[in-house]
Amino acid sequence: xxxxGRNGTFPEALDYDLVIVGAGPAGITMALELEATGLRIxxxxxxxxxxxxxxxxxxxxxxxxxxxxxxxxxxxxxxGGTSNxxxxxxxxxxxxxxxxxxxxxxxxxxxxRTALEDAYRRAHTYCDLGDFDYDPATSVGTGPDDFxxxxxxxxxxxxxxxxxxxxxxxxxxxxxxxxxxxxxxxWTNVIDIEITADGEARSVDxxxxxxxxRRFAARQLVLACGGIETTRLMMVxxxxxxxxxxxxxxxxxxxxxxxxxxGAAFLWLDRxxxxxxxxxxxxxxxxxxxxxxxxxxxxxxxxxxGLANAQFYLIPFADPAARAREREANRGWRGLKDMxxxxxxxxxxxxxxxxxxxxxxxxxxxxxxxALGLIDRSETATRLLLRYEAEQQPERGSYVGLTDDLDxxxxxxxxxxxxxxxxxxxxxxxxxxxxxxEAGAADLGRLELxxxxxxxxxxxxxxxxxxxxxxxxxxxTSGVVDPDCRVHGTQNLFIASGSVMPSIGRANPTLTxxxxxxxxxxxxxxxxxx
Amino acid sequence: xxxxxxxxxxxxxxCGLGVAGALGSLRYCARRSTATAARLDRxxxxxxxxxxxxxxxxxxxxxxxxxxxxxxxxEKPGLASAMEIDCPATRSVAIAEQIRSDFRDGDVRIExxxxxxxxxxxxxxxxxx
Numbered sequence: 001x002x003x004x005g006r007n008g009t010f011p012e013a014l015d016y017d018l019v020i021v022g023a024g025p026a027g028i029t030m031a032l033e034l035e036a037t038g039l040r041i042x043x044x045x046x047x048x049x050x051x052x053x054x055x056x057x058x059x060x061x062x063x064x065x066x067x068x069x070x071x072x073x074x075x076x077x078x079x080g081g082t083s084n085x086x087x088x089x090x091x092x093x094x095x096x097x098x099x100x101x102x103x104x105x106x107x108x109x110x111x112x113r114t115a116l117e118d119a120y121r122r123a124h125t126y127c128d129l130g131d132f133d134y135d136p137a138t139s140v141g142t143g144p145d146d147f148x149x150x151x152x153x154x155x156x157x158x159x160x161x162x163x164x165x166x167x168x169x170x171x172x173x174x175x176x177x178x179x180x181x182x183x184x185x186x187w188t189n190v191i192d193i194e195i196t197a198d199g200e201a202r203s204v205d206x207x208x209x210x211x212x213x214r215r216f217a218a219r220q221l222v223l224a225c226g227g228i229e230t231t232r233l234m235m236v237x238x239x240x241x242x243x244x245x246x247x248x249x250x251x252x253x254x255x256x257x258x259x260x261x262x263g264a265a266f267l268w269l270d271r272x273x274x275x276x277x278x279x280x281x282x283x284x285x286x287x288x289x290x291x292x293x294x295x296x297x298x299x300x301x302x303x304x305x306g307l308a309n310a311q312f313y314l315i316p317f318a319d320p321a322a323r324a325r326e327r328e329a330n331r332g333w334r335g336l337k338d339m340x341x342x343x344x345x346x347x348x349x350x351x352x353x354x355x356x357x358x359x360x361x362x363x364x365x366x367x368x369x370x371a372l373g374l375i376d377r378s379e380t381a382t383r384l385l386l387r388y389e390a391e392q393q394p395e396r397g398s399y400v401g402l403t404d405d406l407d408x409x410x411x412x413x414x415x416x417x418x419x420x421x422x423x424x425x426x427x428x429x430x431x432x433x434x435x436x437x438e439a440g441a442a443d444l445g446r447l448e449l450x451x452x453x454x455x456x457x458x459x460x461x462x463x464x465x466x467x468x469x470x471x472x473x474x475x476x477t478s479g480v481v482d483p484d485c486r487v488h489g490t491q492n493l494f495i496a497s498g499s500v501m502p503s504i505g506r507a508n509p510t511l512t513x514x515x516x517x518x519x520x521x522x523x524x525x526x527x528x529x530x
Numbered sequence: 531x532x533x534x535x536x537x538x539x540x541x542x543x544x545c546g547l548g549v550a551g552a553l554g555s556l557r558y559c560a561r562r563s564t565a566t567a568a569r570l571d572r573x574x575x576x577x578x579x580x581x582x583x584x585x586x587x588x589x590x591x592x593x594x595x596x597x598x599x600x601x602x603x604x605e606k607p608g609l610a611s612a613m614e615i616d617c618p619a620t621r622s623v624a625i626a627e628q629i630r631s632d633f634r635d636g637d638v639r640i641e642x643x644x645x646x647x648x649x650x651x652x653x654x655x656x657x658x659x
Contacts, residue, residue: 265645268581433638436645441633443626446580447645 002049002177005188006208012215016042016183018524019204019218021190021233022225023176024081025510026496026517028168029126030222031182032175033521039528040181042216044188044206046225047078049169054209058189058407059229061414065398069258069418069462075226079186080169082226082464088165089292089508090127091134091158092120092515094309096299097391097505103306103423104393106255107473108503110483119515119522126514127163128171130287134159139283139291146277147293148314152438154301157277158311160508162290188214191409193221193237193493195245201493207409220492220524224517227256227466227499231400232414234470234480234487239402239412246487249477252470253401255394257504259463260420262452264312264388264432269445272380278314279381295386296506297431305434308427309506310390312435316381325366325375332367335359383445386435389463390428391504392420400469418462425458465509470499485520496520569613573653575622576629580650585642587658590651596659602652606632609649625649 003010018034020027023045031043047055055078061071076084093113101108121132136147136157149155176184185206192205203217223230231253238244238252246252277283277293284290294311302309338356341347360367369375392398398419402412429449436447452459473479476488481500487493496517498509577583591599603609608628615621632638632647639651646654 270579433640433645437633437636437638440638440645440647441630443630448581449640449643449645451643 027224065417065419074464083168088163090511093505107478119518123514130289199490224496231469246480257392257468267384308391311506315385319382328366329370332363467498587654589641591655
């Protein structure tokens with residue numbers, strides 16, 4: 001059932017079995033996973049079913065450090081959350097991301113990838129993906145000739161699956177509306193969490209922007225309102241109530257990570273190269289789901305060289321001379337066509353005979369060459385831009401904090417200090433160098449590194465992935481949540497978000513966030529069964 | 531002796547001293563073996579595949595003299611033997627194989643932002659002199 005929190009006819013105090021804060025991919029997935037258990041679930045959403053300026057403004061905040069990121073537009077605060085402008089790239093983290101900890105010695109994932117395998121498969125369904133198959137060889141209509149560096153020791157081709165992309169709000173609104181056990185409360189903002197001194201989370205206090213207060217009590221609480229907002233809520237709550245739940249190691253808000261992205265290098269090809277799988281957008285798996293292809297450094301070499309994980313998109317650039325001839329021919333043809341239409345009385349716009357005549361005569365040679373088939377119009381590339389998306393290492397100096405400014409609900413706004421380090425940069429350069437070596441050994445071409453690596457933050461950009469600021473660790477002094485995503489020091493407060501990721505690999509995180517939500521739902525099912 | 535004759539004798543003497551001095555100073559200049567120098571251009575085919583041979587050559591050459599570069603060249607058997615090959619096609623294959631071998635062995639440098647083999651660096655440095 002969907003309820004409007006602004007409606008004063010509903011009670012101001014309600015009891016549920018479970019309260020989930022946030023109706024984005026994590027919150028919606030968790031509610032639907034638990035629907036069949038019969039638990040009475042309140043799913044609280046700050047916004048409505050559509051975008052709203054006043055609600056969105058609650059996300060505004062301050063940015064320092066690498067300021068090519070954003071708090072106000074990178075996230076969306078209405079039903080479906082940030083999936084409403086999600087790009088749809090899906091892939092799981094690699095096994096190595098779980099096997100080894102961060103390169104700087106901080107703790108890593110407390111379980112292997114096999115512990116998430118089943119949840120990943122189920123997450124595929126929520127994200128409108130097909131088979132859990134990331135083998136490039138199973139792609140339909142491709143062969144070995146469609147890939148580059150196939151025999152390389154250091155460089156692998158990896159698959160990224162493309163979700164529709166799923167907009168979790170529109171996609172699952174009907175299921176939520178007809179549910180008898182899930183109440184989706186719209187326009188309902190959490191402003192306080194009541195946690196007893198011995199760590200029992202009892203209720204959340206909410207308020208609408210119209211001033212309507214409401215209290216939701218539950219046996220279990222899950223924060224699923226996005227990486228930064230979940231962190232902010234925890235920090236505000238601890239500060240207001242003089243508590244320090246999840247912060248025994250001073251790590252609440254710390255170790256914020258995003259995937260750093262930008263141009264790493266140009267690969268100048270030895271010979272013009274026809275279309276390859278990496279820059280085609282029409283390749284699918286056997287299930288019909290579109291796939292794109294990237295290069296990554298093999299796990300053996302990542303281990304051997306102590307490199308962070310990264311993936312490289314290959315963006316083709318054509319031979320400038322061929323493209324120039326093609327443009328000249330196009331202009332000549334256009335001039336001829338416009339004159340022909342004018343003669344036939346079919347001009348579609350203000351026709352200028354002199355302009356068209358001039359175009360046709362000036363480019364007559366290119367038109368003649370094109371007519372004879374001597375201009376190469378094939379999609380051949382002479383160089384490739386390697387655009388990286390790289391793992392950032394967790395560092396305390398990259399963090400989510402609070403400002404002194406208050407939002408419309410009286411809550412301190414977020415302060416994001418994003419600060420990728422020199423080690424992150426050096427790892428990207430080392431990975432690009434490895435690609436350069438493999439390309440040289442395979443007679444593919446020569447690699448030219450981009451010229452921005454000595455600039456501050458080396459011209460890097462955000463991927464809008466807000467991760468790591470409530471990191472998972474078995475020890476309360478090494479993380480904020482335990483391996484079951486329960487906030488350390490509490491009995492029944494959980495987090496379903498990318499913020500629990502202690503390391504982030506190369507993978508776009510949405511699939512992992514949904515999988516973590518499913519895994520937490522399984523844990524709650526087991527808890528409630530006992 | 532007329533002053534004219536004295537001037538000419540002095541001028542001739544000065545010229546002689548100048549020539550002798552110039553020849554003497556040449557003793558201290560590094561000399562390229564004529565045979566090696568003549569054959570270096572046989573390696574130019576390697577430079578066709580790198581896009582900035584001068585940049586790479588100058589960057590690699592920094593602080594290195596020519597004898598040192600020639601010594602490095604001699605340590606690359608593929609290059610040394612390529613200089614003895616008269617057939618351009620066969621020579622090109624030998625050079626390419628040496629470069630591939632460098633890449634496979636990880637004997638690779640980043641010079642002027644380019645990821646290139648040591649052999650390419652050596653040739654570019656010698657040819658950018």
